[in-house]
Amino acid sequence: MTIKEIDKQYIAPTYARFNVQLVGGKGSRVWDENGKEYIDLGTGIAVNAFGVADEKWQQAVTAQLGKIQHTSNLYYNEPCALLAQTLCQRTGMKKVFFSNSGAEANECAIKLARKHGELTKGKAYYTIITLKNSFHGRTITTLSATGQDVFHEHFTPMTDGFVHATANDIEDMTALVKTHKCCGIFLELVQGEGGVMPLDKAFVKEVEKLAKENDLLLMIDEVQTGNGRTGSLYAFEQFDIMPDVITTAKGLGGGLPIGATMLGERAETLFAPGLNGSTFGGNPVCSAGALSVLSRIDDELLSSVREKSAYIFDALKGAKGVKSVSGLGLMIGIESERDAGEVIKDCQDRGVLVIKAKNKVRLLPALNIPFEELKTAINILKEELAK
Ligand SMILES: *Cc1c(COP(=O)(O)O)cnc(C)c1O
DSSP, rough: OHHHHHHHSSSOTOOOOOOOOOEEEBBTTTEEEEEOEEEEEHHHTTTTTTBBBBHHHHHHHHHHTOSOOOOOHHHHHHHHHHHHHHHHHHHHOEEEEEEHHHHHHHHHHHHHHHHHHHHHTOTTTOOEEEEBBBOOOOOOOHHHHOOHHHHHHHHOOOSSSSSOOOOOOOHHHHHHHHOOEEEEEESSEEETTTSSOOHHHHHHHHHHHHHHTHHHHHHHTTTTTTTTTSSSSSSGGTTOOOOOOEEEEEGGGGGOOOOEEEEEEETTTTTOTTTTOOTTTOHHHHHHHHHHHHHHHOOOHHHHHHEEEEEEHHHHTTTTEEEEEEEETTEEEEEESOOOHHHHHHHTTTTOEEEETTTTEEEOOOOTOOOHHHHHHHHHHHHHHHH
């Protein structure tokens, strides 16, 4: 049997896979089982921040593997402590809780908000406002937070205590704050799975004010937007706000599973021993990978991310077959005249990997993709969009 056949027989059929088996790569080039090469503009859904088989990252990870691969949270471990320190120093947050995925990082944020509600107003104040068209994860509770009914189907009852406001509609949000017993507001600043839709800056600023006035935790889901993806280390920096909680995952580990929930001043005292935990959380190998990733997201890299972003917007805005281009940094959605699935398939045939978000073609290239490779890939994509 081929790997594709074994996969079809033995893997639970929750994924509609492309007909490509990836076996290796270098940087932004990956290759399949037949040796066909692709320029990768998807990075395993914004995970391989520095592409594939990056030497510095590999070195950091294998050096830690040679020392100790896992400690549990019963003991101190250096990469985990240093990673928390780095995250706090670079964001202004105060403390970090580590887990293994975006969904878990978000579960932690939800716990924090509920604890905050209990503490400030009483147990009945447990409702969290999220946005319609959001995506916060696949556990039952993060699905409940997700403001898209299609994800709830088959799995009801959802966890109680989530209401969904219309993005960029401060009146709707204000009405929900008034009519529900709330403890927090939880947002993506660029809705990723929802179609790469950045929120209006004025709306986000108003939400921050609303949260302050009503003593609600302002929590930002940076699982996808974080770690340099949008052209700043975290997207909140570009929205002129200071969140109470920031969650991240995807690109943080550079390819290893790690989630982080960062607690600001108003959240840092909410947890006490026993209130949350994770066997693998803060794993030293994943933490070493994340430390390596963060050490390389400096001003120079971020300005190159913004430059590459501007190049892509310039190349695609108003191009033949393109209805609209949205996004921030190297997180870009293209609304095409052709069916997005067909554009993606044709790009694959021509050696370019792009992915989908809703009805859009989504680009999430490596932060360090060489300009020449980016240009080659965008030219091919442009030709396919124009067909
Ligand atoms: C991917 C994603 C998640 C879920 O992350 P997992 O690691 O798959 O659990 C949550 N929120 C946002 C914004 C995401 O993009």
